[in-house]
Amino acid sequence: MDVRVENLTVDRILHDVTLAVGSGEVHGIVGPNGSGKSTTLRCVYRALKPLKGVVSLGGTPLDRLPVKESAKALAALTQDSHVEFDFTVAEVVAMGRLPHQTGFDRETARDREICAEALSRVDADHLAHRSFLSLSGGERQRVLIARALAQQPKVLVLDEPTNHLDISHQLSVLRLVRSLGTTVLTVLHDLNLAAAHCDRLHVLHEGRVHTTGTPREVLTPEVLREVFQVRAHVVPHPTSGVPQLLFEHPEVGS
Numbered sequence: 001m002d003v004r005v006e007n008l009t010v011d012r013i014l015h016d017v018t019l020a021v022g023s024g025e026v027h028g029i030v031g032p033n034g035s036g037k038s039t040t041l042r043c044v045y046r047a048l049k050p051l052k053g054v055v056s057l058g059g060t061p062l063d064r065l066p067v068k069e070s071a072k073a074l075a076a077l078t079q080d081s082h083v084e085f086d087f088t089v090a091e092v093v094a095m096g097r098l099p100h101q102t103g104f105d106r107e108t109a110r111d112r113e114i115c116a117e118a119l120s121r122v123d124a125d126h127l128a129h130r131s132f133l134s135l136s137g138g139e140r141q142r143v144l145i146a147r148a149l150a151q152q153p154k155v156l157v158l159d160e161p162t163n164h165l166d167i168s169h170q171l172s173v174l175r176l177v178r179s180l181g182t183t184v185l186t187v188l189h190d191l192n193l194a195a196a197h198c199d200r201l202h203v204l205h206e207g208r209v210h211t212t213g214t215p216r217e218v219l220t221p222e223v224l225r226e227v228f229q230v231r232a233h234v235v236p237h238p239t240s241g242v243p244q245l246l247f248e249h250p251e252v253g254s
């Protein structure tokens with residue numbers, strides 16, 4: 001299922017943001033703090049109604065898609081994905097199945113199987129009976145990713161999914177996300193991870209799309225200087241060839 005964002009405008013925050021994610025592609029949104037990345041995602045997962053512009057899922061504008069349908073199609077891991085009450089991890093992941101259930105439906109054996117598999121994919125099956133609130137930041141993040149996977153969405157929207165994760169889990173979560181074959185739109189702060197794991201990147205700057213393209217097209221010293229105000233060397237990764245950035249220390253050559 002493809003995602004189209006056209007001329008998205010949110011009062012004083014986003015200005016005519018347009019981007020498209022092809023079905024099954026993994027796209028990253030990158031940009032400095034406050035550039036509008038989370039606000040763009042909020043419009044996609046329907047937490048925010050734009051002043052102007054349209055978000056479409058599979059060619060249908062969100063305002064013509066019943067909430068239940070978009071909840072089935074799209075899962076979001078957000079900066080506000082909080083769990084307030086003392087649920088167990090298994091209960092939190094089971095919430096991912098709710099859009100697929102109706103009325104007084106009870107959880108089926110298949111639901112439980114899907115949830116167990118989702119937990120196992122993020123290396124968290126051993127946490128199933130723990131209280132969610134007792135988990136570390138990284139463990140919580142993996143459980144919230146499992147909840148999104150349990151939803152079996154066609155589109156995954158992720159706001160900094162590697163937050164709190166150690167390097168091994170950062171890599172395994174991004175590899176997993178890529179292996180799903182699901183359409184993914186993710187905000188990532190780490191530009192090297194974004195280059196390695198995304199098909200295309202959209203660089204946001206002051207609420208506008210500054211540049212869009214493959215990591216090689218987008219992550220140039222010029223864009224990094226103009227948008228992020230850093231000096232960087234771009235070198236090919238020795239095995240994968242994807243661009244990787246080496247940042248210049250501020251006092252070096254300044």
Ligand SMILES: Nc1ncnc2c1ncn2[C@@H]1O[C@H](COP(=O)(O)OP(=O)(O)OP(=O)(O)O)[C@@H](O)[C@H]1O
Pocket residue numbers: 013031032033034035036037038039040
């Ligand atoms: N509800 C709101 N009311 C007023 N300003 C807002 C609101 N939501 C976001 N903003 C502002 O809009 C700008 C963009 O915010 P957004 O969270 O989209 O940025 P971001 O690129 O995700 O930033 P970060 O990298 O720091 O997470 C920021 O200046 C933020 O303070």
